[in-house]
Amino acid sequence: MSNEQTIEKKTFEVTKELIDNLVSLINEKRVVEINNTLHALHPSDAAEVLSNLPEKARFNLLLLEALDLRPDTVKELNNTLQKDILNQLPTDNVAEIVNQLESDDALQIVSNLDEEKKIDVYEKIPLQDKKLLEEVLKAYPEDSAARIMQTEYCSVSPEWTVGETIDYLRETDDLPKEFLQIFIVDDKKRPLGSVPSSRVLRNPRSTKMKDIMDETQMLIYGDWDKEQVGYLFEQYNLISAGVVDKNNKLIGMITADDILTVLKEEAEEDALKLAGVQDEAITDNAVKITKKRFVWLLINLFTAVIASYVIGLFDGNIQKVVALAVLMPIVASMGGNAATQTLTVTVRLIATKELTAENLFKIIGKEFSVGFLNGVLFSLISGLFVYFWFYEIKLSILIAVSMVINMACAGLSGIAIPVVLDKFKIDPAIASTVFVTTVTDVVGFVSFLGLAGIILGI
Structure with a gap:
């Protein structure tokens, strides 16, 4: 008799029972249990639950002072609902969300704020982050590559050795949480090539980075349309790519997970446009x-x-x-x-x-x-x-x-x-x-x- 067991995995579904239970908790203001219910779900699933809440229940939910909405949940909300929720949440909560997210997600959050709320949030985030966000928002249009890039990236000098690079990666906090590509740049931050992080780990510590870098690389200009960027990722099977400004200075990177979102949004947008329908969300009345x-x-x-x-x-x-x-x-x-x-x-x-x-x-x-x-x-x-x-x-x-x-x-x-x-x-x-x-x-x-x-x- 085989000891193997078949594990059946089911996709998450928003059930009437789940929504009714959450509405009851909201009406009774049992905020601890609400937080536990939402935190027990994957951020994407929690966002879907929030999207399916009745409008009145969602409004009352956001009035609860001890409500703890995870940043990863907020970033998964559709644009319309995200705007409504962010502009209803207290400024301190929004600033905390922005501070915990990587720059591409933080940029999305900030761009969905009313001007008055945006100014208040800017006062509560680090000055360096504020400058980066303001620079991208002012310099690049809404659907541009710069609006979906991370400003965090890993770059080193071509003269560095593998050992120096590994020590830098271990000791530096101001790097992306995850990255697959290390950019090789000159003294003016212009990309000369790139090295997969796996290649760094597999070479002797004394090896120079310029000796193992790929000189041929796909670079994306910050003002390119994000749909064009999605096409390039699909055409050349890219996992990540550097983003440069008009002076060819490296200003960020775009990863495949961001492009998946872009391609999904563009496909949905085109399908809706063919029927004369656009920009509709489940939360729209x-x-x-x-x-x-x-x-x-x-x-x-x-x-x-x-x-x-x-x-x-x-x-x-x-x-x-x-x-x-x-x-x-x-x-x-x-x-x-x-x-x-x-x-x-x-x-x-x-x-x-x-x-x-x-x-x-x-x-x-x-x-x-x-x-x-x-x-x-x-x-x-x-x-x-x-x-x-x-x-x-x-x-x-x-x-x-x-x-x-x-x-x-x-x-x-x-x-x-x-x-x-x-x-x-x-x-x-x-x-x-x-x-x-x-x-x-x-x-x-x-x-x-x-x-x-x-x-x-x-």
């Missing part, structure tokens, strides 16, 4: 969400009016043959779905920089061909379906021809529209869906209802 969604729904209303106007141009044909009104949504719907498939692929290609000037026309031709071939296949299927429904061969021919036209146009518009928008510096993930849907609706209705007059003789 109905009014706030309504405001965010209203604009794109309004644009959709205008494009729907355009499609309806096109239908109105052929109202005489529809009145003569009622079957046209029954069948025309099929053509428009198939074109819309085909275009959305192409659109989704195109937005991904643009985001990952796989769509270039060299392969653009090749991919456009391929997507047009895919749309045309799908159109041919579905024209046969829909043509047979319509024939056995209405027993009218001319209706079958009509829907078959219009299906080919609309799906071919869908393939073309699904790639052409996001490419054109990107050319004009308009985010294709936001604006493409509305335009593509309008094109496929209009082309579908015009081809179907326009050909009806020719094929059916009406």
Whole structure:
């Protein structure tokens, strides 16, 4: 009989029982038990619990004086909730959180504070940390590489030996908690190369650092967009990379865990933008969400009016043959779905920089061909379906021809529209869906209802 045991690991779930228990503790102001409950969870799980608390319970929770929110829990909160919580917490608590976090997380915390609260917090953190935070916030935009970097890093002279480097690592407190790369810099802090920390441990103490360093290194400028940085990490399988200013002076480093967060946020953002939804959090109330969604729904209303106007141009044909009104949504719907498939692929290609000037026309031709071939296949299927429904061969021919036209146009518009928008510096993930849907609706209705007059003789 085997002594091996299978250990089943389950992902954390926020249960109604857990939330109800925590709400009861909040109502009874049993702060010690609240702290114990939250501290027993992983910081990410504790943040998820806070996100799922009813708004009133969360407000009352933050009023408890002895509440002990761990810094690692606060940094895991989404931006909206983090802002609400930080600006409600006492200044001393926020300053303590900032002081315990590494610079990249501290920067995120400070950037989410109201100006008045930020000034109060600055008075309670070390002067050196305050200067670093202020410098990055003022010099670099919100979505830049510098905003996700750690200002703590390990750098040594190329003339140092392995022994001197190891002694420095042991004796110096002002270093990152974890790092895999040691930067070799000149006297002006300009990177000359880097050495993996494992290589330092495996070489004799007398070896010079310049003799074991990698001269080829990937450096990132602080003003680069963080999405571009994410692409570089993914493209070159980076674990960490140094960040330099415009004078090539080393100012920090970015690690893979930060990039995972960036890639996740960008993927979620693009997916939401394709549906005309952005910056929504589970903690947002109905009014706030309504405001965010209203604009794109309004644009959709205008494009729907355009499609309806096109239908109105052929109202005489529809009145003569009622079957046209029954069948025309099929053509428009198939074109819309085909275009959305192409659109989704195109937005991904643009985001990952796989769509270039060299392969653009090749991919456009391929997507047009895919749309045309799908159109041919579905024209046969829909043509047979319509024939056995209405027993009218001319209706079958009509829907078959219009299906080919609309799906071919869908393939073309699904790639052409996001490419054109990107050319004009308009985010294709936001604006493409509305335009593509309008094109496929209009082309579908015009081809179907326009050909009806020719094929059916009406």
